[in-house]
Amino acid sequence: KNNTYTNFIRNQIDIDLEQKLHTSIQTRFPPEPNGYLHIGHAKSIFLNFGLAKDYKGRCNLRFDDTNPTKEDIKFIDAIKEDIKWLGFSWDGNIKYSSHYFKQFYKYATELINKNLAYVCFLDSDEIRTYRGTLKKVGQDSPYRNTSIAKNLELLAKMKAGKFLEGECVLRGKIDMRSSFMCMRDPTLYRIRFDKHHQTSNQWHIYPMYDFAHCISDAIEGVTHSLCTLEFQDNRRLYDWILENLDDFNKPNRPHQYEFSRLNLEYTVMSKRKLQLLVENKLVSGWDDPRMPTISGLRRRGYTKVAIREFTNRIGISKVDNITDMKILEVAVRDNLNIVAPRTMGVINPIRVIIENYPEGKLETLQSPTHPQNKTMGKRDIFFSRKLYIDRADFKETVPNKKFRRLAINKEVRLRSAYVINATTFDTDLNGNITTVYATYDPDTLGKNPKDGRKIKGVIHFVEATKALKAEFRLYDRLFILKDLGKNNNFEQLLNTQSLIITYGMVEPSMANSKPEFAYQFEREGYFCRDNQSSNKLIFNKTINLHDTWKS
């Protein structure tokens, strides 16, 4: 046992191991390849792969690919990449539910032979009507008493493609009066003529999730099958299927346990909804940095350490809720503050001319890469007569006592450089400030002014002749609502300020900046270089230095 923290699933595993129900545990992570993984999946990945690691068991990656209509090979590749990026590798080969199609078929015939399944020709509306409601018991299908021999023949014909899509389905023969709707003769197989990404046109019948999932778990020897709370009722069906198949009806067969899914404020967390955002071009793609997808978070500059820490902090429970976005953001800041090298970038530049600095002179100065971590060393920065500072760091007159930036006749220190004092400025035709004229005090490099003047405030800058042009993409929350509920009116709920693009200047050292790697642009926030635009300097804003969100 290696419990850094505990939860009801770990307690269950401890009991099962103590009672020698299993000698070791096996979990699985079973994504359907119908979209990209999101941060909710990360919760499940850290849970499943994490348990296997802590208990020295196994965790399979299994593509739950039983619906050819919605799935695609491109999603398989993206999912594999995301899992690797999160730091996990799967035990043995990747599994596919579609590799078990023959076995599923064999088990379906076993159920028919035991008079526990039948082919039903009611259409989907009729099936729903016959099924009844929670208040009204269901009614038996007229096809419920077809003979075993006839059902075997009908299933074989379904498989051979002799019926149309939707013409009939295979159903479990369970209990039309059950208080669990999923036990009222659930559909186990349906007909589909789409081409499957793994099995091509070999099959015309495809098993439903409830039928395929428990059998896949059992075939692989999964001991603890962890899923989200929506499947709580379906556990009855999971157990019913395995208990009625001779190969699996043993005490050490897999068991299902449910935990609450992750929901996050200001975003949506379902592949179907994320797909809508992509299809309707409300975002640039699955990996748009505003998306809660693993690939979006990665492109935005979130680290796997931060995502893991976040999932640890929220824990595993059975309480359905919406997680405060700040928990994620604090985890990200906590990590980036430690790992991100400091650099300077001017997001909305105005020019500064240091009038008393010699024309043509260029000084090389040094600035610490991390103020709290000397081992990260220092980097070269430059100083000359021409600099850039941020528009927000200069005001014509001092607006209030708290103002600690540059103004006419107000001194300020430039980070890792000199103290300067503004004298005058130029504007363009619209009255916007374009250039500030200043003087510098040559005796203030790395020290306070000799005469004891107090300099309040440090601002960042970039030397102009060596500065590199850069694009900054400033991201904010995707939606304006904390909880979208069932509201699918995405267009009206989108935050119109979720992406603001500015063009500015960065230190020359940023020419070699690595994509997806966190940098702190001093006083501006954490950024990373965009991973889709290698020939340009584009920086995605990961997060502010401090929480400035008003909720």
Ligand code: ATP
């Ligand atoms: P979605 O509704 O986002 O499409 P899903 O459950 O249909 O999710 P799958 O690909 O089937 O997506 O999920 C793979 C695994 O990830 C499942 O075991 C599922 O329980 C888990 N999972 C999916 N979404 C979440 C979530 N929001 N929080 C925790 N686990 C999740």
Ligand code: MG
């Ligand atoms: Mg699913």
Ligand code: MG
């Ligand atoms: Mg889904």
